[in-house]
Amino acid sequence: MRLDDERESTNFEVQDGRGGGLGGGLGGGLGLLLPLIGSRFGCGGIVVVLIVLAVMGVNPLSLMSGGGGQMPQGGEVSRDAAKLTDIQHWSLKVLGSTERVWGQAFQEAGRQYQPTVLSFYSQSGSSGCGAAQSAMGPFYCPNDRKVYLDTDFFTELQQRFGAPGDFANAYVIAHEVGHHVQDLEGTLGQVNQRQRTVSEEQGNALQVRVELQADCYAGVWAKRTGLMEPGDLEEGMKAAQAIGDDTLQKAAGRRPVPESFTHGSSEQRMIWLRKGLDSGDPAQCDTFKGA
Numbered sequence: 003m004r005l006d007d008e009r010e011s012t013n014f015e016v017q018d019g020r021g022g023g024l025g026g027g028l029g030g031g032l033g034l035l036l037p038l039i040g041s042r043f044g045c046g047g048i049v050v051v052l053i054v055l056a057v058m059g060v061n062p063l064s065l066m067s068g069g070g071g072q073m074p075q076g077g078e079v080s081r082d083a084a085k086l087t088d089i090q091h092w093s094l095k096v097l098g099s100t101e102r103v104w105g106q107a108f109q110e111a112g113r114q115y116q117p118t119v120l121s122f123y124s125q126s127g128s129s130g131c132g133a134a135q136s137a138m139g140p141f142y143c144p145n146d147r148k149v150y151l152d153t154d155f156f157t158e159l160q161q162r163f164g165a166p167g168d169f170a171n172a173y174v175i176a177h178e179v180g181h182h183v184q185d186l187e188g189t190l191g192q193v194n195q196r197q198r199t200v201s202e203e204q205g206n207a208l209q210v211r212v213e214l215q216a217d218c219y220a221g222v223w224a225k226r227t228g229l230m231e232p233g234d235l236e237e238g239m240k241a242a243q244a245i246g247d248d249t250l251q252k253a254a255g256r257r258p259v260p261e262s263f264t265h266g267s268s269e270q271r272m273i274w275l276r277k278g279l280d281s282g283d284p285a286q287c288d289t290f291k292g293a
Contacts, residue, residue, distance in 0.1 A: 003096075003168050003229045011097040014120045015148075016080045016090070017127040017134075089153045090122055096172045097149075100179040103226040107284055108186075118182040119148045120175075127152075140174055142181035144190050149178040163244040167237035169230070173220050173275070174241070180219030183284075184212065203261045211289040213265040214274040217242060218287035221278020235279065242271040 086094070101117045108115035121127070127134040130146030139158075140151045151174075159174065160166040184190050193212055197205040224230055224238065243249065246268025248258035258267075265271070277286055 003172055003234060004231060005095045005229060008095040009098045010091060010094040011101055013117045014081065014094055017121060017123040018078045018080065093120065093151065093153060093175060096175045099227050099229065100176055100223055103223050104183060116186060118179060121148045121150045123150065123152055125152065140178050142178045144185045147182060147185060149182065159241065165241035165244040169234035169237040170241035173238050176220035176223045177216045180216030183219055184215060206262060206264050209264045210266045214270055215287050215289040217271050218274040218278035219284065221275045222282055222284050222287065225279050225282030238275055239272050242275045243268040246271050
């Protein structure tokens with residue numbers, strides 16, 4: 003992606019992680035997160051999380067013990083751009099491009115876009131939704147409307163998931179910003195309410211639609227940036243394929259169980275990312291039609 007001339011977003015924070023009571027960075031973190039994941043995504047969501055951890059070489063049992071399950075205490079939050087790493091500066095250029103694209107898209111719809119905040123942390127941190135753990139990957143928290151990112155995930159994406167490239171990394175950020183757009187639109191709240199009244203399987207199916215729409219929104223962002231270069235499309239498709247629920251379950255030596263999917267199959271993720279890329283139109287991202 004041609005990000006050299008893109009402005010960096012000023013909507014960021016950096017957690018230093020000091021004083022964390024997470025027992026060596028990861029201990030106790032999963033014990034805090036599983037109830038949150040289970041309440042939002044059902045048991046199927048927990049299964050997928052455990053599978054992702056296994057694929058990444060993390061023993062889930064080791065995360066359930068130690069550390070006392072404490073949230074990080076005493077850590078400082080910095081907003082000093084001079085202290086950012088190169089990859090954090092790059093990530094803020096991606097975030098800046100999402101602000102430009104979604105600002106325009108919301109203006110076209112007669113609304114004003116309210117940017118999210120990108121919260122950087124290393125290994126462990128805290129969020130409005132509980133503990134932030136690098137093993138869980140990037141995520142969006144609707145409680146504080148922030149995107150949480152340990153940039154080491156980009157290395158994992160390349161080395162463990164076989165999806166290298168700057169566009170693949172940017173797609174990860176754009177997907178999480180897509181959840182922020184859903185939050186501003188009221189979609190996340192509506193889905194959350196519906197999930198409380200339906201079965202586990204139906205709740206998982208709704209969550210898949212949420213994730214696929216975020217993929218489509220990431221495609222819309224990519225189309226509208228005007229920053230794509232040859233090879234970027236292929237990088238995006240490879241990333242979407244690598245993090246499909248069926249692919250992750252197979253990689254963990256399990257038979258894919260569609261009823262447990264919370265993000266969608268590799269094919270579904272590629273289809274909806276491509277739909278956003280082809281159209282550049284958020285209105286084409288209605289994954290809830292017929293739901």
